Amino acid sequence: MAKILAVDDSASMRQMVAFTLKGAGYQVDEASNGQEALGKAKSNKYDLVITDVNMPVMDGITLIKNLRAEASYKFTPLLMLTTESGADKKSEGKAAGATGWIVKPFNPDQLVSTIKKVLG
Amino acid sequence: MSVDVTRFHSVFFEESDEAVTEIESGLLNLDVTAVDSEAINTIFRAAHSIKGGSATFGFQQVAAYTHVMENLLDDIRAGKRSISQDIVDVLLGSVDALRHLLTFAKKGEQMDVQVLQDYLHPLELIMSGGSAAPSPEAPADASSATQTDEDVLIGWRIVFTPHKEMMLRGNDPLRLIRELGEHGPLEVICDTAQMPEWELYEPLNSYLGWTLNLKAPVERAVIDDIFAWVEDECDLALVPILETSAPILETNSKVAEEKKDSPSPSQEVLEPAISTPEPVQDISPKKAPTAKSTATSSTESQSIRVDLGKVDALINMVGELVITQSMLNLLSEDEALQGMERLQQGLMQLHRQTRALQEGVMQIRMLPISFCFSRFPRMVRDLSRQLSKDIELVMSGESTEVDKTVIEKITDPLVHLVRNSVDHGIETVEERVGNGKPEHGTVWLRAYHQVGNIVIEVEDDGKGLDPAKLLDKAKKKGLISEETIFNDQQAFELIFLPGFSTKEQASDLSGRGVGMDVVKRNVQSLGGSIHVDSTLGKGTRFVIRLPLTLAIMDGQLVNIGEEIYVIPLVSIIESLQPYPEMVHKVTGTGEAIKLRGQYLPVLRLTEALDAPAGHDVSALENGIVVIVEHDNRRFGLFVDDLSSQQQIVIKSLEDNYHSVQGVSGATILGDGRVALILDVGGLAMLQKETEETYAQVG
Numbered sequence: 001m002a003k004i005l006a007v008d009d010s011a012s013m014r015q016m017v018a019f020t021l022k023g024a025g026y027q028v029d030e031a032s033n034g035q036e037a038l039g040k041a042k043s044n045k046y047d048l049v050i051t052d053v054n055m056p057v058m059d060g061i062t063l064i065k066n067l068r069a070e071a072s073y074k075f076t077p078l079l080m081l082t083t084e085s086g087a088d089k090k091s092e093g094k095a096a097g098a099t100g101w102i103v104k105p106f107n108p109d110q111l112v113s114t115i116k117k118v119l120g
Numbered sequence: 121m122s123v124d125v126t127r128f129h130s131v132f133f134e135e136s137d138e139a140v141t142e143i144e145s146g147l148l149n150l151d152v153t154a155v156d157s158e159a160i161n162t163i164f165r166a167a168h169s170i171k172g173g174s175a176t177f178g179f180q181q182v183a184a185y186t187h188v189m190e191n192l193l194d195d196i197r198a199g200k201r202s203i204s205q206d207i208v209d210v211l212l213g214s215v216d217a218l219r220h221l222l223t224f225a226k227k228g229e230q231m232d233v234q235v236l237q238d239y240l241h242p243l244e245l246i247m248s249g250g251s252a253a254p255s256p257e258a259p260a261d262a263s264s265a266t267q268t269d270e271d272v273l274i275g276w277r278i279v280f281t282p283h284k285e286m287m288l289r290g291n292d293p294l295r296l297i298r299e300l301g302e303h304g305p306l307e308v309i310c311d312t313a314q315m316p317e318w319e320l321y322e323p324l325n326s327y328l329g330w331t332l333n334l335k336a337p338v339e340r341a342v343i344d345d346i347f348a349w350v351e352d353e354c355d356l357a358l359v360p361i362l363e364t365s366a367p368i369l370e371t372n373s374k375v376a377e378e379k380k381d382s383p384s385p386s387q388e389v390l391e392p393a394i395s396t397p398e399p400v401q402d403i404s405p406k407k408a409p410t411a412k413s414t415a416t417s418s419t420e421s422q423s424i425r426v427d428l429g430k431v432d433a434l435i436n437m438v439g440e441l442v443i444t445q446s447m448l449n450l451l452s453e454d455e456a457l458q459g460m461e462r463l464q465q466g467l468m469q470l471h472r473q474t475r476a477l478q479e480g481v482m483q484i485r486m487l488p489i490s491f492c493f494s495r496f497p498r499m500v501r502d503l504s505r506q507l508s509k510d511i512e513l514v515m516s517g518e519s520t521e522v523d524k525t526v527i528e529k530i531t532d533p534l535v536h537l538v539r540n541s542v543d544h545g546i547e548t549v550e551e552r553v554g555n556g557k558p559e560h561g562t563v564w565l566r567a568y569h570q571v572g573n574i575v576i577e578v579e580d581d582g583k584g585l586d587p588a589k590l591l592d593k594a595k596k597k598g599l600i601s602e603e604t605i606f607n608d609q610q611a612f613e614l615i616f617l618p619g620f621s622t623k624e625q626a627s628d629l630s631g632r633g634v635g636m637d638v639v640k641r642n643v644q645s646l647g648g649s650i651h652v653d654s655t656l657g658k659g660t661r662f663v664i665r666l667p668l669t670l671a672i673m674d675g676q677l678v679n680i681g682e683e684i685y686v687i688p689l690v691s692i693i694e695s696l697q698p699y700p701e702m703v704h705k706v707t708g709t710g711e712a713i714k715l716r717g718q719y720l721p722v723l724r725l726t727e728a729l730d731a732p733a734g735h736d737v738s739a740l741e742n743g744i745v746v747i748v749e750h751d752n753r754r755f756g757l758f759v760d761d762l763s764s765q766q767q768i769v770i771k772s773l774e775d776n777y778h779s780v781q782g783v784s785g786a787t788i789l790g791d792g793r794v795a796l797i798l799d800v801g802g803l804a805m806l807q808k809e810t811e812e813t814y815a816q817v818g
Contacts, residue, residue, distance in 0.1 A: 010169045012132035013176065016125060054165045077290035083172055099290030100349030105175035117299055
């Protein structure tokens with residue numbers, strides 16, 4: 001079973017992502033900001049990380065940058081949750097090493113199908 | 121699989137409420153002359169977060185509104201628009217709008233479109249008025265641009281050459297090819313030309329390229345979607361395969377134009393054979409403010425949300441546990457058990473642990489008073505602008521923790537007091553200058569703990585109360601008799617009398633008194649007290665004292681006949697056994713004692729409460745008189761004997777029986793007996809009634 005880390009400072013979004021992915025059979029851990037996520041990612045090995053961009057303490061792009069620098073996350077899909085207006089953020093995130101993005105708003109089914117594709 | 125997202129609604133609303141408050145306080149703290157980019161970021165983030173959530177959970181109106189707010193904030197954040205006081209004001213207005221919208225969303229209703237438009241208008245005005253009109257996003261669906269009307273699209277030829285480092289971003293070329301294959305028959309031709317010599321081979325890199333012939337007339341957007349994540353990490357050429365088979369070069373120009381508008385593609389429509397694409401190096405990270413990870417908010421703490429009902433159930437259960445524990449304690453005093461040392465030790469430990477548990481559980485209901493204070497900066501700001509006064513609000517002790525119910529119930533009285541201070545307490549700038557005071561007035565709002573109580577003070581450096589005027593007015597209104605002599609303190613307290621002041625007259629006097637009796641009643645219903653002191657010309661200070669929690673209290677147990685009653689310790693001034701010569705009988709049923717030159721009426725509880733069990737002793741001098749105070753009014757309660765003092769768990773009488781005047785609740789004692797908790801305020805009224813009866817008789 002693939003392990004996923006869901007990162008979002010908004011509890012409702014995070015819970016929805018986690019709940020949806022758990023329902024699809026994934027094992028999901030949650031973190032409420034980049035810092036916390038980085039800590040969890042270092043002590044666990046996740047098969048995929050999905051993160052919000054705008055977060056306090058450490059934002060999603062910094063998280064991605066830091067994760068990519070970790071040997072164990074070189075190839076791991078790192079996805080950003082962005083909004084349609086966040087064109088800048090997409091390229092910024094890509095430059096930081098993001099695999100791709102999921103655009104908010106999304107519905108649970110879209111989320112699952114994207115994750116399924118990425119994880120094969 | 122389909123997920124019901126409504127289950128996340130309540131969490132969404134809670135965090136949205138918090139975010140709105142965050143936006144509001146962020147705006148209020150914003151110094152327009154020296155804008156802190158981190159502060160703007162925080163505000164932006166909060167708005168952004170509401171937008172993301174509301175769109176996801178289907179609250180379109182909220183999403184639409186926050187979208188506009190976000191755009192404006194984003195412009196400010198990116199430095200495209202400088203912030204002014206006007207913008208701050210409009211944004212503050214939008215905070216109210218947002219609250220309103222969220223209220224509708226919570227009820228699952230839609231706001232009237234016209235109202236929404238009215239709310240949106242000021243924001244849109246700013247957006248359109250500024251120099252930096254946001255470029256309307258126009259990456260419209262251009263998928264048909266490459267198709268000419270005459271030719272029929274039958275598929276796509278895609279030349280896909282990943283950059284070496286694609287896999288280092290977590291993207292797998294094979295996944296993309298597989299995904300493409302889902303849309304129809306796919307012919308895959310691998311190009312190994314870029315494979316290096318074996319010794320130069322770097323296993324982490326990708327060296328292969330592919331020509332992919334998709335034999336399906338899918339929309340271009342579908343293919344764009346598949347490659348969207350990797351558009352910067354590969355060279356991609358996309359050629360429509362038309363019925364006439366040969367790719368048409370004349371489509372080039374169209375696509376080239378399209379490319380300019382669209383922020384995305386580095387795709388090129390070229391004859392694959394002649395395409396030797398250069399690696400695209402166009403990632404120019406705009407000088408977007410590099411969000412530093414130092415975004416710190418002082419209230420950052422780990423927390424979970426728990427339904428209040430669960431907490432209350434837990435508190436109740438711990439209350440029961442405390443009772444059981446005291447019962448065990450009582451039993452252990454049995455002589456037969458005295459020798460069992462280990463049992464005694466165990467019980468002692470149980471005693472300590474239950475107390476600690478109780479304290480810990482009570483803590484759960486405690487919230488920092490900032491939950492209530494946070495509204496005041498905005499209120500004072502708005503009011504003082506409205507009144508053209510220059511007023512600063514200084515708050516302290518916002519982190520002082522109080523029971524949630526106390527916070528909920530004290531907010532309105534505080535709003536009243538602060539409003540009064542701003543409205544009537546603080547003088548106009550001219551008056552202040554005339555009186556040699558600094559131009560800007562100050563209102564202080566303080567909270568702190570003081571021996572088992574929380575104290576909240578509202579103080580202003582305004583004109584103060586004039587005792588002479590207060591007395592005069594009270595006499596005119598017939599609230600006090602002409603000949604009554606009051607000291608200043610007593611005169612100040614007059615403002616709490618019901619009917620003392622009405623709105624029109626409020627400003628003639630020192631302006632206080634509007635519904636002060638209501639404030640006082642609210643405070644008293646929480647088991648608290650309120651006092652005022654003032655210096656004419658210098659200012660006024662209200663001091664509210666409240667119990668820390670409403671669920672437990674310190675009580676004095678007293679015996680009357682067979683029954684045990686509890687008197688709240690806070691109300692007790694002293695207890696004494698009177699000498700016979702102190703006791704004075706007044707005609708009728710009244711009794712009084714003369715204590716230090718002052719006559720205090722004494723109330724016999726059994727009679728007042730109409731209790732069946734009579735006193736064991738009948739003469740005052742054989743029992744105990746407990747002197748209690750309520751509303752600056754002292755009187756005695758006659759009891760047979762004093763028992764222990766202890767912390768008691770309050771149970772509502774109304775929930776289990778019905779309300780009884782003079783009794784505020786009940787508790788269960790260690791031995792399992794029920795004891796009524798006396799309501800000194802209610803008894804004071806009973807006592808007063810008796811006294812009035814006398815006055816008429818006598």
